[in-house]
Amino acid sequence: MELREATIDDVETIRSIARDSLHSTYTDFLDSETIDDAIDQWYSDGFADELESDDAVVLVVERDDELVGYSQSDLVGQQYGTGRILWLHIDPAARGSGTGVRLLVRTREKLLDSGADQIECFVLADNEGGNEFYREHGFERAGQRKVDIGEETFTENVYVEQDLGDEGWGTVDELDIDGTTVYVNYGEAARGSQSPFYVAYEDQERTxxxxxxxxxxxxxxxxxxxxxxxxxNVCGNQRKATRWDASYL
Structure with a gap:
C-alpha cells in the first residue's frame, strides 16, 4: 500500500472513485442524478487548482499500482489551526481490507504535520456506515451543520478526536499478516524515512x-x-537512533 499526495494526473480517477463510492453508499437518501450533478460540480476543472492550494490536503492510496481511495481535507482558522477531513472515499471493490483506516490515520498525521492542532471530520447524518467508521476509530460527535447538495439541504455530523486523557488519540486495527494476528495501534507511531512505524500488540488489550x-x-x-x-527488513524504511547510550560517553 502506498499513500501519497494527489497530483493533477489523479483527478479523473479521484472523480471516478467519488462517483462509485457515493452511488454505493448514498443512494438511500440521494437520487443518482443528484449525485452525478454534485460530482460534476465538486470535481470540475477547479478541483485541479485546489490541489495546488496551500490550505488543501488531498491524499491518495494505491494498492498494486492502482489508485483505490483518497481523502480530501483543508486547513482553516487562525494559523490554519484546524484540519478538516471533508471526504474519505474508498473504491467499493477495495473496502474491508483496512485501507480506509490507514488513509484516515495518514490524513490525520499530514494535517498535524501541516500545522493543525485539532482535527474535525464531517459525514452526512444519514450515512450510517460513515458515522460508525469515525466512532470506531477514535472520534466522537461534537455538533452538526447544514449542507446543500443539489436542491436539498442535509444535516452533516461533525466529529472530533475523543478525549482519552494521557493516552491521547488512538485507533486499534486487527490485522492478519502472513498468518499472524496482531493489533496495531495507530496512535503510537514512530516517524520513519518513508512512512511511520506503528506499535503492534499480541492482544487487543495492548498488554x-x-x-x-x-x-x-x-x-x-x-x-x-x-x-x-x-x-x-522488507522495504528499508527506517527510523534513526533517537538517543545516546551513556556507555559510549
Missing part, C-alpha cells in the same frame, strides 16, 4: 507488544534497536 508494523509496506519484519532505531 504485550509484538513488534513494529511498517506503514510503508505493511510488514512486521522489523525491530527496535537499543538506541531506538528501527529498520524494516
Amino acid at each position: 504485550t507488544q509484538y513488534g513494529w508494523f511498517c506503514g510503508n509496506c505493511d510488514s512486521l519484519e522489523n525491530a527496535m534497536g537499543s538506541m531506538g532505531q528501527i529498520e524494516c
Whole structure:
C-alpha cells in the first residue's frame, strides 16, 4: 500500500472513485442524478487548482499500482489551526481490507504535520456506515451543520478526536499478516524515512507488544534497536537512533 499526495494526473480517477463510492453508499437518501450533478460540480476543472492550494490536503492510496481511495481535507482558522477531513472515499471493490483506516490515520498525521492542532471530520447524518467508521476509530460527535447538495439541504455530523486523557488519540486495527494476528495501534507511531512505524500488540488489550508494523509496506519484519532505531527488513524504511547510550560517553 502506498499513500501519497494527489497530483493533477489523479483527478479523473479521484472523480471516478467519488462517483462509485457515493452511488454505493448514498443512494438511500440521494437520487443518482443528484449525485452525478454534485460530482460534476465538486470535481470540475477547479478541483485541479485546489490541489495546488496551500490550505488543501488531498491524499491518495494505491494498492498494486492502482489508485483505490483518497481523502480530501483543508486547513482553516487562525494559523490554519484546524484540519478538516471533508471526504474519505474508498473504491467499493477495495473496502474491508483496512485501507480506509490507514488513509484516515495518514490524513490525520499530514494535517498535524501541516500545522493543525485539532482535527474535525464531517459525514452526512444519514450515512450510517460513515458515522460508525469515525466512532470506531477514535472520534466522537461534537455538533452538526447544514449542507446543500443539489436542491436539498442535509444535516452533516461533525466529529472530533475523543478525549482519552494521557493516552491521547488512538485507533486499534486487527490485522492478519502472513498468518499472524496482531493489533496495531495507530496512535503510537514512530516517524520513519518513508512512512511511520506503528506499535503492534499480541492482544487487543495492548498488554504485550509484538513488534513494529511498517506503514510503508505493511510488514512486521522489523525491530527496535537499543538506541531506538528501527529498520524494516522488507522495504528499508527506517527510523534513526533517537538517543545516546551513556556507555559510549
